[in-house]
Amino acid sequence: xxxxxxxxxxxxxxxxxxxxxxxxxxxxxxxxxxxxxxxxxxxxxxxxxxxxxxxxxxxxxxxxxxxxxxxxxxxxxxxxxxxxxxxxxxxxxxxxxxxxxxxxxxxxxxxxxxxxxxxxxxxxxxxxxxxxxxxxxxxxxxxxxxxxxxxxxxxxxxxxxxxxxxxxxxxxxxxxxxxxxxxxxxxxxxxxxxxxxxxxxxxxxxxxxxxxxxxxxxxxxxxxxxxxxxxxxxxxxxxxxxxxxxxxxxxxxxxxxxxxxxxxxxxxxxxxxxxxxxxxxxxxxxxxxxxxxxxxxxxxxxxxxxx
Amino acid sequence: xxxxxxxxxxxxxxxxxxxxxxxxxxxxxxxxxxxxxxxxxxxxxxxxxxxxxxxxxxxxxxxxxxxxxxxxxxxxxxxxxxxxxxxxxxxxxxxxxxxxxxxxxxxxxxxxxxxxxxxxxxxxxxxxxxxxxxxxxxxxxxxxxxxxxxxxxxxxxxxxxxxxxxxxxxxxxxxxxxxxxxxxxxxxxxxxxxxxxxxxxxxxxxxxxxxxxxxxxxxxxxxxxxxxxxxxxxxxxxxxxxxxxxxxxxxxxxxxxxxxxxxxxxxxxxxxxxxx
Numbered sequence: 001x002x003x004x005x006x007x008x009x010x011x012x013x014x015x016x017x018x019x020x021x022x023x024x025x026x027x028x029x030x031x032x033x034x035x036x037x038x039x040x041x042x043x044x045x046x047x048x049x050x051x052x053x054x055x056x057x058x059x060x061x062x063x064x065x066x067x068x069x070x071x072x073x074x075x076x077x078x079x080x081x082x083x084x085x086x087x088x089x090x091x092x093x094x095x096x097x098x099x100x101x102x103x104x105x106x107x108x109x110x111x112x113x114x115x116x117x118x119x120x121x122x123x124x125x126x127x128x129x130x131x132x133x134x135x136x137x138x139x140x141x142x143x144x145x146x147x148x149x150x151x152x153x154x155x156x157x158x159x160x161x162x163x164x165x166x167x168x169x170x171x172x173x174x175x176x177x178x179x180x181x182x183x184x185x186x187x188x189x190x191x192x193x194x195x196x197x198x199x200x201x202x203x204x205x206x207x208x209x210x211x212x213x214x215x216x217x218x219x220x221x222x223x224x225x226x227x228x229x230x231x232x233x234x235x236x237x238x239x240x241x242x243x244x245x246x247x248x249x250x251x252x253x254x255x256x257x258x259x260x261x262x263x264x265x266x267x268x269x270x271x272x273x274x275x276x277x278x279x280x281x282x283x284x285x286x287x288x289x290x291x292x293x294x295x296x297x298x299x300x301x302x303x304x305x306x307x
Numbered sequence: 308x309x310x311x312x313x314x315x316x317x318x319x320x321x322x323x324x325x326x327x328x329x330x331x332x333x334x335x336x337x338x339x340x341x342x343x344x345x346x347x348x349x350x351x352x353x354x355x356x357x358x359x360x361x362x363x364x365x366x367x368x369x370x371x372x373x374x375x376x377x378x379x380x381x382x383x384x385x386x387x388x389x390x391x392x393x394x395x396x397x398x399x400x401x402x403x404x405x406x407x408x409x410x411x412x413x414x415x416x417x418x419x420x421x422x423x424x425x426x427x428x429x430x431x432x433x434x435x436x437x438x439x440x441x442x443x444x445x446x447x448x449x450x451x452x453x454x455x456x457x458x459x460x461x462x463x464x465x466x467x468x469x470x471x472x473x474x475x476x477x478x479x480x481x482x483x484x485x486x487x488x489x490x491x492x493x494x495x496x497x498x499x500x501x502x503x504x505x506x507x508x509x510x511x512x513x514x515x516x517x518x519x520x521x522x523x524x525x526x527x528x529x530x531x532x533x534x535x536x537x538x539x540x541x542x543x544x545x546x547x548x549x550x551x552x553x554x555x556x557x558x559x560x561x562x563x564x565x566x567x568x569x570x571x572x573x574x575x576x577x578x579x580x581x582x583x
Binding site: 010011014015017018019021022025026029030031032033034036037040099100102103105106107118120121122123124125126127128129130131132133134135136137138139140142144145146149176179233234236237238239240243244254257258261262267270271274277278281285 | 438467568
């Protein structure tokens with residue numbers, strides 16, 4: 001009995017030893033900062049930076065529609081920037097999906113050795129510095145850049161095209177840096193696709209489009225959704241890509257947040273903008289979880305019916 | 308009919324090679340043009356040169372005499388040093404914390420497990436910029452001056468999760484019976500940990516550490532907010548150079564970074580392949 005007690009006690013002690021240090025660390029440096037940020041988003045900005053400890057809902061008001069009526073009228077400029085960020089992030093998701101899907105299909109049908117080699121090639125750029133990869137696109141897209149030089153050399157254009165500092169440049173840049181994020185989940189679900197199902201569908205007289213819509217798409221849907229979410233999250237709050245490839249012309253919500261913190265010094269407003277991004281991400285995840293549980297219920301229900 | 312069939316079966320491979328060209332051409336472009344001697348337009352090929360590499364390493368050369376671009380190599384070296392210090396310390400701390408949490412959750416019974424799982428999941432779903440601004444607000448309002456130290460703290464907060472996930476995956480593959488056997492044979496829990504558990508989770512721990520090191524070396528968003536004026540890391544330094552205007556040495560710096568990250572990635576992926 002006594003021996004059991006000490007072994008229990010020792011077990012408690014090891015658990016405490018494992019848990020306590022990271023818990024304290026993350027409690028102080030992760031949870032507390034995030035909590036302070038949430039509080040900040042409801043505080044009044046000080047006149048010269050800093051905060052005044054008054055409850056203040058006009059940070060959100062300025063974004064969503066009720067502004068400080070004494071000094072300003074509601075101007076949807078922040079909402080416009082937010083919606084543009086959503087649009088650019090969605091375009092990025094769509095473009096990377098369209099680019100990656102056929103490639104993932106191609107690799108999944110390869111013999112094992114070659115497959116591993118190509119998967120290695122896909123993961124490699126993930127390890128290459130983000131700034132370096134973006135820098136490459138600056139070299140390609142700017143007026144004196146590679147693309148313009150090449151096009152002028154072969155006489156396609158006389159004047160350099162205005163490629164950099166556009167929405168398109170930002171979308172291309174984000175797509176490029178997030179391709180591995182989209183590819184890997186897609187690949188994982190495409191690899192599971194049983195080709196005999198596809199053949200059976202064709203044998204039974206389905207057209208290619210029908211086979212794709214009825215067989216291939218439903219099976220690979222989890223990968224599509226998963227990859228889309230993993231790409232959407234870092235795209236929405238991004239400020240590095242738009243600041244390098246979009247310049248002052250393409251402003252996303254991330255740039256606006258950065259400005260509030262590093263130049264405008266309106267931290268409460270910046271925090272409120274950050275909370276908007278977080279809310280959008282959470283909303284998306286909730287829809288995702290809902291979809292996945294419904295699908296599970298559906299498939300278990302189908303199995304029950306079969307048996 | 309035959310031709311159509313051939314065409315149909317070759318469309319996907321052709322597309323595949325285009326796909327890889329899209330992924331790799333931009334990176335190769337940097338490498339090739341880092342040897343271009345043209346100081347005015349770096350995308351018009353003039354001549355082969357090592358001048359930009361010489362500039363980085365502090366040697367002057369004909370091309371750089373006439374057009375000295377890099378403000379000062381001291382700043383670059385300081386940034387490289389900061390990056391390495393941050394990455395090494397962060398990797399050590401995050402690996403210990405992440406492994407500890409993974410072990411606690413996999414091998415013990417306690418009440419707050421869902422809380423810890425959610426906590427470890429959070430950095431994955433949170434846009435980086437949020438953690439960056441939250442840490443900035445925190446450090447400033449508590450009165451901690453921004454420095455290499457604050458960068459290390461910032462990196463640890465989210466890299467613990469990465470290590471946790473990698474190590475947890477490894478533990479899940481592990482056979483618990485071996486640990487029980489060790490206990491049955493009379494080994495105490497420390498000996499069991501040292502002789503059985505640790506060797507078995509080691510590939511996961513090393514993998515997690517490597518991942519943490521690479522992400523820490525490359526992190527820009529969070530570092531950007533919590534780096535002091537004198538504590539820039541390499542990505543922040545290059546980002547600053549990009550914003551001020553592009554100069555030919557960046558090509559050479561980028562190529563060296565490329566080489567460095569490719570070596571680390573190859574080592575990591577090779578180790579993983581050998582394990583499997």
